[in-house]
Amino acid sequence: MRSHVGRVAAVLTAVVLAAAGCTGDGGDSGEDGLTVGVLLPSRAVPRWEQSDRPMIEKRVKELCAECTVMYANAENDAASQRQQMTSMITKGASVLILDVVDPRALRSSVREAHREGVPVIAYDRLAEGPISGFVSFDGNQVGRLQAAALLRGMGPRADGGGVVMMNGDPSSPNAAWYERGAKSVLKDRVRILKSYDTLGWRAENAHDHMSAAVSALGPQRIDGVLAANDSIAAGVIAALKSARVSPLPPVTGQDADLSAVRRIVKGEQYMTVYKPFRRETDAAAAMAVALARGNDVDALVATTVDSPTTRDVPAVLLDPTAVTRDTIGRTLVRDGVYTVDQICIPELRRACDRIGLTR
Structure with missing residues (x-):
């Protein structure tokens, strides 16, 4: 394009x-x-x-x-x-x-x-x-934001660490657009250990792929997961938790789904793209x-x-805009996408307080 x-x-x-x-x-x-x-x-x-x-x-x-x-x-x-x-x-x-x-x-x-x-x-x-x-x-910028955030989340492992890529549905032109943007940032920095296409952008398909990646690679080799959107991130995180991977590696997302924002507050998902x-x-x-x-x-x-x-x-x-725990308030809440009450359900109240997300 x-x-x-x-x-x-x-x-x-x-x-x-x-x-x-x-x-x-x-x-x-x-x-x-x-x-x-x-x-x-x-x-x-x-x-x-x-x-x-x-x-x-x-x-x-x-x-x-x-x-x-x-x-x-x-x-x-x-x-x-x-x-x-x-x-x-x-x-x-x-x-x-x-x-x-x-x-x-x-x-x-x-x-x-x-x-x-x-x-x-x-x-x-x-x-x-x-x-x-x-x-x-701009899909290229979406991918770049995801990759840049992933590298920050990986910390010292950003140089030479191992990443699994969970791309979108190949029938969508956006999937390739996001992937190209992400790879332009990740190249020469990390090793892409596995790369999967997620049919239908469905969480259950991402779950199956992530389970296979953990089985093939072992959790200790996975330093980060580039998930193309929040539905895929949900499947990835569920698979990692089922495999009892702890701590969870940083996982990206996209679309700022409410469930994803709550996962970010909990520390399960590292970022989303708003x-x-x-x-x-x-x-x-x-x-x-x-x-x-x-x-x-x-x-x-x-x-x-x-x-x-x-x-x-x-x-x-x-x-687009990258959103992490530290920026939820000045992006999604400020723009009226969600209220603090919508995000900070009772079980997340303490986590919200820790990141300064208050009424």
Whole structure:
């Protein structure tokens, strides 16, 4: 993928300005009949249903009071997502926000939408085919943040220590993106002892891989685990605990799931990557409404990317943030993602006090 570095702050300002312009037209703006289709990939990762879906739906309605939102979840099945796309096109969707399960498998569906005049915005994962826009977080930076934090967590063992890599689902282009970013930091510093792909980003698959790694390597050789997201981290940590590995090696994550934040407080997971989802959902909603109205998205983007099939796709690439025990308060709590009470359930109260996470 080729990207041109842009000005993300300017993009976010443009999104706000677009919202102001979109909500001021009243009922005669020609919005009747506009439908935004939202297609998310699975329920295995909590963020899709808990954050992305409600935020996208809310923002679309704020920008376009007369717009209708259609929603579907593919349950990590490409065939189901193809059927869902066809159904939305048949029902008259004006634009589609697609978080693709498998880019190659959905390429023909993206082409179908294009033939029918329905723009497709690739959301979070870069789809293939004639897409009209892309909104995501910089995956290379996600991997770099994970790797840098892992090295800090490994301490003296960061130079020459042994690492197990638990990558994401290979059908997702983001998995390779994260892995490349992580390896760019880990190279020449550590030994990658084992590397696994985690189908469906599922905790149970990660658990099986980690159990196999512990059995093959022995726990004493594993100085750190690069887990691609929080669901994978959950499976990794469960496997390490089942094998009675103590102390636990540092384990990374991504998505700032509430369960992962609690594991970080407990000292079981070393870090996660916080991606301010509202910025991503706001950008996608603004792009969708603009395209549904027949407008271009030039004012909403700061860069372009190349997919395997399409060059110069208008794109918004946002900056992620690393979160450890010491930074939960000034990131997730400050931004209103979680309250202290949500994080610091009774059994974690003392641990929260130790790290200064108080009401």
